[in-house]
Amino acid sequence: MEPVGIPWGKPRGERADAVRNRAHLIEVARRMVAELGVDKVTMDELAERAGLGKGTVFRRFGTRAGIFHALLDEDETEFQQRVMSGPPPLGPGASAEERLIAYGHARMAFLLARTALARAALDPEQPVPPEGSPSVFHVQTLLRVACPDAATSGALALQLTAALEGPILLYVQNPQESDPGPMPEYLADSWVTLVQCVCRSYR
């Protein structure tokens, strides 16, 4: 199934040299992240290592956050496909409430496996438009089926998505430790609580 309406993925109709530059930049950026860590990747350094002009890098990614956004892109596409057409309960075949719970758990695992990258992909000055966030899209879609009365404005979908992604993107459990400790397990449990509370009160 085509994930219609999610403007995520490679732009269409790029010129051949632009496509090559993009692939090359992403490859170099990926190596830099693996080698140096996310903090050390800058636009200037990326341009230099890629042997391309700074202008090309800026046009391609817009901001430093755009580099990391592009790196997440392939994983994000694969993740979305599991949601859209993989096995239940993440994919179709389970109830909307079960899918919402499974979506939250899979999404947390996705973000936790890529925390530094996902945080670096945030650009606080250019926040994600909801229609550009696959999570807002999926939560809204499932919420509309699970509890149609709760989902009319879209605000609850936005808040539930923030409840899902915000603890990992905005906050840390213990800033002294790189290991976030028991947070993921508690977050997974309380996501179930949150979804069930909402769905049950609209039944």
Add this chain to the structure above:
Amino acid sequence: MEPVGIPWGKPRGERADAVRNRAHLIEVARRMVAELGVDKVTMDELAERAGLGKGTVFRRFGTRAGIFHALLDEDETEFQQRVMSGPPPLGPGASAEERLIAYGHARMAFLLARTALARAALDPEQPVPPEGSPSVFHVQTLLRVACPDAATSGALALQLTAALEGPILLYVQNPQESDPGPMPEYLADSWVTLVQCVCRSYR
């Protein structure tokens, strides 16, 4: 009442020249924000306009986001005082559930009045430790009273705080418009829904 346990506000025991530099930098930064807008404020430009060394600015704020964090600081202290000791339902005197709802509404208004600054104060690479977030603190404190069984791990408080702050900090309703349109009203309504769903299912 002293907002105990929130490491927000001016560091104690600063040397007199450090205190003066800080006050001067904050004053200059405030003028720059008013004059140029948040995007245009950089560490370098701030150092130059303040007539101080770049090293001093870096030591004081750590990162560019740290500048905006410091600018929010005074407003944040005033806001916290309204929560800790102002009139109900935001301050003490109403039920914990009513205070949680009032807290959410007041917090959204606070962030919406300072959206650009609050977003610029986010540093995705140095996320807020929950103990450094007044919102996590207040939501957790009120949730412990409103529904003690829901609040044991702290994860639900973290998720509700993200549900409250995340839509404003992470997402925009319509990226084409500086006016976020009807989002605030819908968000305010769905915050009530979320709090009531959680509190009622634990009664």
